[in-house]
Amino acid sequence: MELSAPVADDARLAVLESYGILDTPPEQAFDDVVKLVTQLLHAPIAVVNLIARGRQWFKSEVGLGVREMPLDDSICKFALLEESRMVVPDTLNDPRFSCNPLVTGAPGLRFYAGQVLKTRDGVPLGTLCVLDMAPRPEGLTAQQEFALATLGQQVMSQIELRKALVDQQALIAQQASAQAALRQADRKKDEFLAMLAHELRNPLAPITSAAAILSNFKFDEAMVRRASTIISRQASHMTSLIDDLLDVSRVTRGKVELELVELDIKDVIADAVEQVRPLVERHGHTLDLQLAPGQAIVSGDRKRLVQVVANLLSNAAKYTPDGGRIEVALETGPDTVAFTVRDNGIGMTPELIGHAFELFSQGAQGLDRSQGGLGIGLALVKSLVQLHGGSVGAESAGSGMGSTFHLTLPLAAPSAPRREARRGGPDDGQAPALRVGIVDDNQDAAVTLALFLETSGHTVTVAHSAGAALAALPAFAPDVCLLDIGLPDMNGFELARALHGSGGAARPVLIAVTGYAQDKDRDAALAAGFDDLLAKPVSLDTLNTVLARIGLGHGPRQGTAPALTRLPAG
Known part of the structure; x- marks a missing residue:
């Protein structure tokens, strides 16, 4: 039975x-x-x-x-x-x-x-x-x-x-493990904040010194150019640090919007190599490229994929002693493209490999700290690669044995029509002369931005409060208004609505300028009647391109419906 x-x-x-x-x-x-x-x-x-x-x-x-x-x-x-x-x-x-x-x-x-x-x-x-x-x-x-x-x-x-x-007992062990993880995360956070403060202070010293030089009336033209170059370079470095932080925040919260186009991954590698070439040459590294013949077409966001490859290359350069060797290989299969970066640098322990792609995870900091950076590049790489449907991994034979990073992306469907990412056009470049109103309670920021626009041929007026702007702008009749959001007497959203209601034959193009550039901030700007939003610190090249398009009639103009665009932050 x-x-x-x-x-x-x-x-x-x-x-x-x-x-x-x-x-x-x-x-x-x-x-x-x-x-x-x-x-x-x-x-x-x-x-x-x-x-x-x-x-x-x-x-x-x-x-x-x-x-x-x-x-x-x-x-x-x-x-x-x-x-x-x-x-x-x-x-x-x-x-x-x-x-x-x-x-x-x-x-x-x-x-x-x-x-x-x-x-x-x-x-x-x-x-x-x-x-x-x-x-x-x-x-x-x-x-x-x-x-x-x-x-x-x-x-x-x-x-x-x-x-x-x-x-x-299992619950107690689980709680103990969770508490240990929290302590570890708290320690990583403290280390990261300390390192972030260090990294943000570093550019301030040369900026302060260069500004002091420029404030001295006894200087020659060469000294001015040198001081200006220092300020520009260090300001760009600080902007890069902030952009990295914003990128990680957006990616980890799933707020990144990819602009997917058909592109050749070889072009991405070429752009990334050009970005990191100064770092490679400064360390005297040999860069060996071994790329499979033919095209390797993927569907991806060109800017983000260049960011991924550049991060892997710069990571190899930072963690490889001077005179090292970095090998880059690209192979294509039936459905995927495999990209490999191999170096003969300081290598990684098994424990470090297990945490290499975690946010705020730090390895040996000697070489990396000498180059700057926040050490969050690999976490960003992993998130961006996953958004593209790919995978990334690392391996090393141990300390002093070099490291290898593997990146795999799916190939685009053969039947899909190829559409290259836009890399410039006839509208890019110097903007036609416009009348620009600047409203910002930070007087230094407003004045320096006005000086830049005036040297570019624009006519500029500056106000440091919403009240002053409402009094001066109607008579000035600007083509474009750059409005700070965090004004003391009336925020930028309220000012935009007030300017819309002030009447007049021509409505200026309103561009929000703010340190907050998340989706909710863009939505709020659109609802308030803004046509564009730029994140602080404003990229002058980006601003010049925006003004050029407005001057050529390709942007939102007087009386047209707002059309908020998704511009790169900074």
């Missing part, structure tokens, strides 16, 4: 497995119960029997001398079909067991009584059973039934208690 499905189903076995009691060592609490039941029921054999998959396993036993037996010969498995207890006075008289080898052969079992062990949810796990080699036609007395039921409850209580203790 086969065991019915309800007893042998996977759900019951899964519950049994969840108790974690199978194949555990003997325990005194269970052994004591088994010894006691043999005395109370005057039986030579007693077992705590758990019915597992394909076997019956004994948590505790007296009189058998084994820990498990095959399920085929089990008597207990039939007890699981009962509500609470099964008693067989004479197994030879029961057709279910009359041919059982444990009955007809050794040890010659003739009597069986088993109390079902059920969970609180009523799932049967096994039995507390007693067996005898002599039949008992009278079965169990009422007192014996009570003893067997009570001790069965004790066994099940022990099983439940044991599981509760194991679960509690």
Whole structure:
């Protein structure tokens, strides 16, 4: 006779497995119960029997001398079909067991009584059973039934208690692990903030010194150019640091919008190489390019993919001592393109490889800190690659053995028409002369921006408050207004609405200039009537391009509906 499905189903076995009691060592609490039941029921054999998959396993036993037996010969498995207890006075008289080898052969079992062990949810796990080699036609007395039921409850209580203790220990371990992770994250945060402060202070020293030089009336033209170059370079470095932080924030929150086009990954590599070439040459590295022949067309955001490849190349350059070698390889397969960057630099330990792509994870900082940067490039790389449907990984033979980074991207579908990313056009370049109004309570920022626009041929007026802007701008009749959002008397959104309501024959193009350039800020700018939004610090090249398009009539102009564009931050 086969065991019915309800007893042998996977759900019951899964519950049994969840108790974690199978194949555990003997325990005194269970052994004591088994010894006691043999005395109370005057039986030579007693077992705590758990019915597992394909076997019956004994948590505790007296009189058998084994820990498990095959399920085929089990008597207990039939007890699981009962509500609470099964008693067989004479197994030879029961057709279910009359041919059982444990009955007809050794040890010659003739009597069986088993109390079902059920969970609180009523799932049967096994039995507390007693067996005898002599039949008992009278079965169990009422007192014996009570003893067997009570001790069965004790066994099940022990099983439940044991599981509760194991679960509690696992929870304590989990909490300890979580607390350790929080401490580690807090330590990484503190290290990152300290390093960020260091990185942001570094450019301030040369900027301050250069500004002091320019404030001295005894200087020549060469000195002015040199000081201006220093300020420009260090300001660009600070902007790059801030952009990296904003990029990581946007990517980790899923706020990045990719501009997917069909492009050749070789062009991406070429652009990235040009970006990092000064760093490579400064360290005297040899850069070896091994690119597979033919095109490798992928669907991706050109700017972001260049950012990914440049990060991998600059990472190799930073962590490779002077005079090292960096190898770049590109291979194409049927469906993917594989890009590899290999260096003979300081290498990575297995622990560092495991955390290399985590945010704020830092390795050896000697070489990297000498080059600057926030150490968040690899986290950004991983997120951007995943957004493109690809994968990235790292490997190293150990410290001092160099590192290898692998990047895989899916190839574009062959049937898809190719559309190259725009890399400039006739509208780019110097803007036609415009009348520009600047409103910013930061006087230094407003004046320096005005000086730049005036040297570019524009006519500029500056106001440092919303009230002053409302008084001066209507008479000035600007073509474009650059409005700071965080004004003291009236914010930029309110000022934009006020300018819209001030009347006049021509409405200027309104461009928000703000340190906040998230999607919600862009949406708020659009709702307030702005035509564009630029993030501080404003990229002068970007501003020049925007003004050029407005001057050539390709941007939103007087009286037209607002058309907020997604411009690059800074």
